[in-house]
Amino acid sequence: MSETFFASLPANTHTKGLGPLDAKARMGDITSQGWNILQEQVSLPVAVLSEEKIQHNLAWMQEFIDRYKVKLAPHGKTTMSPELFRMQIDAGAWGITLATAAQIDAAFAFGVRNVLMANQLVGKGNMAIIANLMRQDESFEFCCIVDSADNVDALGHDFAERGQTLRILLEFGIAGGRTGIRNTQQEQAVLAAVARWPQSLSLVGVELYEGVLNEEAPIRAFLQHVVERTQILAESGIFKESAVILSGAGSAWYDVVAEEFSKVGSHLDAAGHYALDVVLRPGCYLTHDVGAYHRASDRIKQNNPIAREMNFSLLPALQVWAYVQSLPEPGRAIVGLGKRDTSSDAGFPVVSGHYRPQSAQNQAYAAVVPAPEAWKIFAMMDQHAFMSIPEGADIKIGDMLSFDISHPCLTFDKWRQLLLINEQYDVTGAVSTWF
Amino acid sequence: MSETFFASLPANTHTKGLGPLDAKARMGDITSQGWNILQEQVSLPVAVLSEEKIQHNLAWMQEFIDRYKVKLAPHGKTTMSPELFRMQIDAGAWGITLATAAQIDAAFAFGVRNVLMANQLVGKGNMAIIANLMRQDESFEFCCIVDSADNVDALGHDFAERGQTLRILLEFGIAGGRTGIRNTQQEQAVLAAVARWPQSLSLVGVELYEGVLNEEAPIRAFLQHVVERTQILAESGIFKESAVILSGAGSAWYDVVAEEFSKVGSHLDAAGHYALDVVLRPGCYLTHDVGAYHRASDRIKQNNPIAREMNFSLLPALQVWAYVQSLPEPGRAIVGLGKRDTSSDAGFPVVSGHYRPQSAQNQAYAAVVPAPEAWKIFAMMDQHAFMSIPEGADIKIGDMLSFDISHPCLTFDKWRQLLLINEQYDVTGAVSTWF
Numbered sequence: 001m002s003e004t005f006f007a008s009l010p011a012n013t014h015t016k017g018l019g020p021l022d023a024k025a026r027m028g029d030i031t032s033q034g035w036n037i038l039q040e041q042v043s044l045p046v047a048v049l050s051e052e053k054i055q056h057n058l059a060w061m062q063e064f065i066d067r068y069k070v071k072l073a074p075h076g077k078t079t080m081s082p083e084l085f086r087m088q089i090d091a092g093a094w095g096i097t098l099a100t101a102a103q104i105d106a107a108f109a110f111g112v113r114n115v116l117m118a119n120q121l122v123g124k125g126n127m128a129i130i131a132n133l134m135r136q137d138e139s140f141e142f143c144c145i146v147d148s149a150d151n152v153d154a155l156g157h158d159f160a161e162r163g164q165t166l167r168i169l170l171e172f173g174i175a176g177g178r179t180g181i182r183n184t185q186q187e188q189a190v191l192a193a194v195a196r197w198p199q200s201l202s203l204v205g206v207e208l209y210e211g212v213l214n215e216e217a218p219i220r221a222f223l224q225h226v227v228e229r230t231q232i233l234a235e236s237g238i239f240k241e242s243a244v245i246l247s248g249a250g251s252a253w254y255d256v257v258a259e260e261f262s263k264v265g266s267h268l269d270a271a272g273h274y275a276l277d278v279v280l281r282p283g284c285y286l287t288h289d290v291g292a293y294h295r296a297s298d299r300i301k302q303n304n305p306i307a308r309e310m311n312f313s314l315l316p317a318l319q320v321w322a323y324v325q326s327l328p329e330p331g332r333a334i335v336g337l338g339k340r341d342t343s344s345d346a347g348f349p350v351v352s353g354h355y356r357p358q359s360a361q362n363q364a365y366a367a368v369v370p371a372p373e374a375w376k377i378f379a380m381m382d383q384h385a386f387m388s389i390p391e392g393a394d395i396k397i398g399d400m401l402s403f404d405i406s407h408p409c410l411t412f413d414k415w416r417q418l419l420l421i422n423e424q425y426d427v428t429g430a431v432s433t434w435f
Numbered sequence: 436m437s438e439t440f441f442a443s444l445p446a447n448t449h450t451k452g453l454g455p456l457d458a459k460a461r462m463g464d465i466t467s468q469g470w471n472i473l474q475e476q477v478s479l480p481v482a483v484l485s486e487e488k489i490q491h492n493l494a495w496m497q498e499f500i501d502r503y504k505v506k507l508a509p510h511g512k513t514t515m516s517p518e519l520f521r522m523q524i525d526a527g528a529w530g531i532t533l534a535t536a537a538q539i540d541a542a543f544a545f546g547v548r549n550v551l552m553a554n555q556l557v558g559k560g561n562m563a564i565i566a567n568l569m570r571q572d573e574s575f576e577f578c579c580i581v582d583s584a585d586n587v588d589a590l591g592h593d594f595a596e597r598g599q600t601l602r603i604l605l606e607f608g609i610a611g612g613r614t615g616i617r618n619t620q621q622e623q624a625v626l627a628a629v630a631r632w633p634q635s636l637s638l639v640g641v642e643l644y645e646g647v648l649n650e651e652a653p654i655r656a657f658l659q660h661v662v663e664r665t666q667i668l669a670e671s672g673i674f675k676e677s678a679v680i681l682s683g684a685g686s687a688w689y690d691v692v693a694e695e696f697s698k699v700g701s702h703l704d705a706a707g708h709y710a711l712d713v714v715l716r717p718g719c720y721l722t723h724d725v726g727a728y729h730r731a732s733d734r735i736k737q738n739n740p741i742a743r744e745m746n747f748s749l750l751p752a753l754q755v756w757a758y759v760q761s762l763p764e765p766g767r768a769i770v771g772l773g774k775r776d777t778s779s780d781a782g783f784p785v786v787s788g789h790y791r792p793q794s795a796q797n798q799a800y801a802a803v804v805p806a807p808e809a810w811k812i813f814a815m816m817d818q819h820a821f822m823s824i825p826e827g828a829d830i831k832i833g834d835m836l837s838f839d840i841s842h843p844c845l846t847f848d849k850w851r852q853l854l855l856i857n858e859q860y861d862v863t864g865a866v867s868t869w870f
Contacts, residue, residue, distance in 0.1 A: 014544050014869045016537035019560060020567065023544075040559035043537050049507075077775075077818060099818040100771070102451035108456075109449050119818065122758040122833055124475035124772060124792070125454060131456065146762050150832040157795040173652065178819060179761035179769050221662055322558040326614035328621075334614050336535070336557060339870065340512075340848055357559070360592045361585065382844050383512060383534040384613060393612065397585040398557055409817050412776055413849065415534060416870065425457050433447045435775065435851065 001111035004012055006083050007031070010430065015416045016341075017046030019298045019427075020369055027430055030419070035427040037321060037419075038368070040357050042427065044400065045110075045341045047411065047418040053317035054084075054286060054420075058091040060286045060314060063335060066092065068258040068278075069307050073097045073116045075250070075283030082110030083431035084286060095141065097281040101126035106434040108133045108140070116247060116279060117144035117253040118207065119153055120171075120179060127158045134164055139218075143167035143245065145207045147180050149193035156197025169207040169245055170233075172226045177212040187229070191238065203238060205277070206230045210253050216299075219253055234274050242289040243277040251284035252296040255304040255434070284408045287318035291347045291406025316404045320349065324399040325384070330391045333375075335401060342403065343410035348377035349403035351387065356399050368425075371401060383387040416419025436546035441518050442466070444867065450851045451776075452481030454862075458659075462865055465854070470862040472756060472835075472854075473803070476793050477862065479835065480757040482846065482853040486863055488752035489519075489721060489855075493526040495749060496720045501527065502741050503693040503713075508532045508551045510685070514847045515543030518866035519721060530576065532716040536561035541869040544573070552579035553642065553716060555586055555606075555614060557562060562593045569599055572589030578602035578680065580632045580642045581627050582616050584628035591632025600635055601756035604642040604680055605668075607661045612647040622664070626673065638673060640680025640712065643666045645688050649733075654688055658695040666699070669709050678712040686719035687731040690739040719843045726782045726841025751839045753846060753853075755784065759834040760819070765826045768810075770836060773818035776849055778842035783812035786822065788837035789830075797831065806836060 007028025013021045019041040020032055035041040037048065065072040071094040076085055084105060085096050093115025098104045104115050121127060121144040134140055146152050146168045158164045170190060173180020181187050194203050208226050210219045227246070234244050249257035261278045285295050292378040294316070299310040322337035342349045354371040358364035372393065379386040389395055405411045412418070415435045442463025448456045454468055470476040470485065479557055500507040506529040511520055520531050520542060529548025533539045533759070539550050556562060556579040569575055581603045594601045605625060608615020616622050630639050631646050641751040643661050645654045662681070669679050684692035696713045719728050736747040757772035777784045789806040793799035807828065812823040840846045847853070848870050855864040 016535065016870070018537070020563065043535075043560040043564060044558055045535075050818070100451065100478075100480075102453070106449040120760045120773075120832075122760050124477055124834075125478040126758075129478060130454065147763060149834050151761075152796060154833055155794060173763055175764060177763070178816070178821070179763055182764055230855070323561075325555045326586075328582060328608055328612075328614055329610060329617055336554075339780060339845060344780065359589060361588060386613070397555075397583050398589055400558075410774060414870070416851075417749040435499050435849070 001082065001088065001266050006086070011430070012416050012432070016043060017415065017417065018043060018417065023117065027432060030108070030430040033427065037421060037425040037427065038355055038357060042419065045320055045337050047318065047320050047341070048414045048421045049287065049418050049420055049431065050317045051420045052223050054087070055314040057286055057288060057314050057317060058087060059270065060310065061282065064306060064310060065280060066260045067259070069260055070258060070278035070280055073114070073247070073279050073281050074108055074280045075118065077103055078283035078409045080106065080433045080435050081284065081418070081431045082107065082112070082434065085110065085112055088286065090167065094279065097283070101129040104149040105129050105133065112140060113137065114141045116281065117142065118209065118247070118281060120145060120147065121155060122151060124158065127155065127266070128346070131159065131164055138299040141184050143169055143204055144188060145169045145171040146194070147171040147173065147186070147415065149189045152190055152193035152201065153196065156193070156201050159200035160197060165202050167204045168194070169205045169247065170203065172206065172208045172229065174222055175383060178209065180208060202240040204241045205239060205247065206233070207247045209250060210248055210257060211250030216256060219256055220260060223257060227264045228262065239274065243275045245277045245279055247281060249280040249282055251282040251293050254280050254282040255300045255307055259304070285314055287408045288314040288316045289349050289406050289408055290404040299362070318405055318408055319401050319402045320405060321350070321400055324384070324397050324401065326394055327395065327397055331388060333387040333389050333395055335377070335385040335387055336383070337385045337403065339380050340382050341414055342405045343407035344380045345407060345410055347406035348380060349385070349405050351375045351401050352404045353402035354397065354399060359398060362396065368402065436517065436521065441521070444571065446865070447851050449866070450459045451478060452850065452852065452854065453478060462867065465865040466863060468862065472856060472860040472862065473790055473792060477761060477854065478753055480772050482753065482755050482776070482850045484853050484866065485752045486855045486857055488698070488750040489522070492721055492723060492749050492752060493522060495745065496717065497527040499745060500693070500715060503697045505693060505697055505713035505715055508549070508682070508714050508716050509688065509721065510553065510716045511542055512538055513718035513844045514721065515852070515868045515870050516847070517542065517547070517869065520545065520547055520801050523721065524689070530716065532718070536564040540564050548572065548574060549576045551714060551716065552577065553644065555580060556590060557586060559593065561738060562590065564593065565601070566597050566599055567719055569694045578604055580604045581625060581852065582606040582607040582608065582614050582621070584624045587625055587628035587636065588631065591628070591636050594635035595632060602637045604640045604682065605638065607641065607643045607664065609647065609657055613644065614618070615643060619796050637652045637675040639676045640674060640682065641668070642682045644685060644691060645683055646661045646685030651691060654691055655695060658692060662695065662699045663687065674709065678710045680712045680714055680821065682714040682716060684715040685719055686717040686728050689717040690713050690735045690742055694739070698851045703821055720749055722843045723749040724753070724783050724841050724843055725839040727750050753840055753843055754787070755840060755846070756837050756839045757820070757837055759830055759832050759836065762830065766823060767829055768822040768824050770812070770820040770822050772820045772838065775817050776842045777838065778845035779815045780845055782841035783815060784820070784838035784840050786810045786812065786836050790835040791831065792833065792835060794833060797833070802838065
């Protein structure tokens with residue numbers, strides 16, 4: 001779908017973080033309102049994306065992926081924003097990774113046609129959604145993952161009844177982890193089930209998710225084990241397409257996965273019987289954060305030769321702005337920002353910028369200034385955050401604060417629209433989310 | 436707005452927890468699809484509301500409120516669902532409480548005209564929203580709370596410039612708590628500021644939120660202190676309307692607030708100079724839960740004479756259904772339900788029902804059976820839950836599980852539509868949310 005298409009979609013005029021809009025406004029109309037965050041035309045709290053930083057992150061990750069000669073299918077569950085999917089595909093992504101049938105249905109409706117479902121497809125209602133999309137567009141390229149004979153038989157039976165063929169990846173997992181087969185016995189049981197449905201199921205590769213582990217050594221061992229199994233399975237001729245998909249990588253360890261997978265890629269290629277199609281799935285690079293992914297980036301910067309060469313620099317592109325709402329006692333500010341507005345499961349939002357808007361009482365700041373490091377959110381309720389401040393801090397009710405966030409996925413799902421801004425805090429557009 | 440109006444609104448056809456719908460489907464069309472949850476016409480995860488339990492809870496709370504001869508303005512931020520607001524108002528609620536200008540804008544768009552904003556109104560963009568609604572409909576009854584001279588001056592100045600009058604409540608708070616004035620000095624400063632804006636501000640009552648406290652004795656002391664201050668202020672003639680609003684009560688302590696406020700209500704009335712308009716604001720009673728509000732209900736049942744008389748019985752009306760997705764190792768099930776689907780900040784969802792649908796491999800259960808108590812969610816990721824199960828548990832991939840939840844507010848905001856179901860799990864309708 002084109003930029004014009006997205007601009008023509010109706011804006012949600014009954015949601016937060018917007019300025020005044022006609023009830024019939026379209027998404028594209030937001031661009032031309034002339035809103036500026038600092039001039040208070042927009043209701044706070046508001047979630048904003050820095051266009052410049054988004055563009056930077058898009059380009060950085062695509063170049064990283066290109067240098068490893070692998071494919072990128074960013075995990076779309078992070079943002080569930082078709083406008084951002086479009087930007088990712090335009091920047092060079094092969095397709096979009098998604099987690100559920102409903103997410104895929106939404107992405108498809110907005111033009112996404114290459115989807116890796118990094119999840120099991122379970123249940124008749126969900127199978128019906130995927131089958132229906134495959135029927136709607138024969139060029140829809142889709143695969144999902146399997147880790148049990150029961151699920152394979154259910155899929156095989158369902159798609160056989162429909163006369164359709166579903167592409168599947170075998171998922172490898174790790175003891176104490178999430179989904180994925182743990183041992184040879186499970187692998188054999190799943191493959192035996194796959195063999196029962198030669199018409200309706202097509203095994204086209206292997207998948208893993210390394211992000212349930214926290215240490216590099218066991219992650220590398222897991223990756224190497226899966227690569228070895230992939231190689232053995234490929235040589236056994238079990239995969240149905242000449243390009244064997246090998247997919248891994250969340251947003252924290254994509255560099256290590258790129259290293260391990262691309263290392264073996266050329267080796268497998270050398271056999272000449274099949275090509276390896278490595279697909280990496282980081283999602284949070286687009287907005288980055290100041291929490292877990294920021295910590296991951298310190299490691300990547302230090303250890304990954306290509307990231308070092310590229311002068312690693314993902315930038316936090318998603319912020320939420322909110323007002324200081326109350327200063328009820330010394331040392332404490334209450335901010336109009338809650339668990340309804342940002343993630344709170346992986347660290348509280350971190351105040352970054354401070355701006356005093358023009359009012360009868362106050363002269364406006366000339367620019368946004370960095371907020372003192374001592375200002376820290378220490379608790380959150382649904383609609384409020386509690387911030388500790390030193391006594392005598394220069395802070396006033398009505399001051400505007402920008403917050404960096406720690407878990408993009410659980411921030412995006414709290415917004416139905418996010419505003420795009422430039423470096424002057426002008427609103428240059430908006431993106432929608434479809435959760 | 437009428438039921439017909441809500442039925443005519445476009446359904447969101449690109450969201451989760453739905454069956455197949457035409458792209459142009461209206462909300463009312465969902466009623467006539469003949470979907471049944473157990474027959475898997477609907478994609479899981481799905482959030483469902485039991486119509487019967489919702490009706491029970493609506494009626495129970497309204498009778499409780501009526502027996503205390505007070506008013507109910509349920510906190511609408513819990514659900515942000517205009518269809519549920521309509522049900523609450525039809526059941527007898529005076530109006531709806533809301534937390535932010537954007538929430539009020541949405542509620543107004545769907546017909547809500549009596550609003551208590553249990554929050555400070557801060558910032559030009561937010562003031563503009565409220566001023567605009569007041570201008571659109573002169574019968575719009577609105578008040579918000581103030582706890583600082585700075586905010587009072589900003590409001591006074593803004594509404595004076597607009598030539599409008601804003602109704603405000605003085606908020607009392609507690610040391611170590613959230614917003615609200617802590618002491619006489621702050622009270623005097625706020626009242627002095629209010630006096631500076633006789634045309635644009637109208638002080639009409641007092642507000643508190645007791646839910647930042649956890650113990651009954653300090654809560655009663657706080658309530659009694661505020662009642663005493665209200666009485667003194669009322670006698671001083673500072674309020675601008677003959678009915679003085681006194682508002683409190685979240686979803687955990689509404690019984691204690693009802694007791695304390697109604698006790699003094701008649702006393703204040705006796706003076707003959709003003710009437711006391713007690714407005715209580717519980718929100719979560721509508722769906723109840725199996726977490727904090729369930730624990731609160733044990734206390735209410737034991738201690739509150741009217742609740743005892745009424746045979747206290749709020750029922751958990753909101754559930755999320757999900758599939759067993761993987762059984763990767765003994766003792767562990769992975770369920771297709773994540774932090775994207777239910778609250779996880781106040782206890783994980785609690786599995787309540789278990790159903791095995793019909794498939795090629797399995798005979799369907801005759802009915803939903805209670806899930807064993809030993810099945811417990813112990814971790815959640817964005818799209819997955821980890822459930823511990825005994826070895827050898829009778830559980831299969833594709834089994835359907837219903838989950839009770841622990842924090843309705845942070846579950847509703849993860850759904851754009853929730854389905855209404857009857858006791859046979861037939862889908863009887865849907866409600867929308869506007870966050």
